Amino acid sequence: MTKAADESGAGSKAKAPKNNRRTMWAGVLFLLLVISGVVFGGMKANQYLHDEQQMPVQVIDFSGDYQHIDITKLERLIRKAQPGSFFAxxxxxxxxLVEAQSWVYRASVRKKWPNTLKIYLVEQQAVAKWNEDLLLNPYGDTFNDEGVEIDLPRLYGPGGSEKTALEGFNSMHALIGTTNMAIDELSLSERFAWQVQLENGIRLNLGRQDFIDRLQRFIDVYPLLAQQEKAVRYVDLRYDTGVAVGWNENDSSNTTNKES
Incomplete structure (x- = not known):
């Protein structure tokens, strides 16, 4: 091999690394451009999807069987608490937010493409008033009446006794429902003694024990009491075999003990 050939071969080897470096940097630059394009495109797409003007929630569709839930107020709360974009x-x-509302017992929420929020509502069922300022549902849970006026039996008792009071009321209501009388008010004392006010104005003192048996005793003796000329004011049933009766007259100390 001649000297000229050796020099020519050495020149080619020197140029090859330079070409490789150029190719590598061109590839890196292309990759950076692609990544930048993807990131920029993702940011623009995210801005578009979260832009209330581009993808607004136009409709909040409420369904279910409800009577006391303020739908206008509820929709206003949802729109205030959440951005207007469908995706956001x-x-x-x-x-x-919906289930935190007093008159909402259960709810389901889902999105419907392209611009609707569907909300199904199950309303609380009020069965009694509790301590004047709350309502009871059939499970003994309390909730705020939010100013809704409903004619319901009134139950009173110490905190934490809601379920006990409601169970007692339900048992008494079922029993006295066999007559033409009804319970207007029920009170449970701190010592868990029962007192009942009937819609006809008669107050029953049932004590702490065997209150269902004592209520049955009142039902049994009431036809006899109703035959009297005086109206019954209260009946104390805390006796083993009889009752003490107070009559509606000026002399409130006048009582009669009737054997059952």
Missing amino acids: LDVNDVFE
């Missing part, structure tokens, strides 16, 4: 709206947050 958090279904779980809306669910918690």
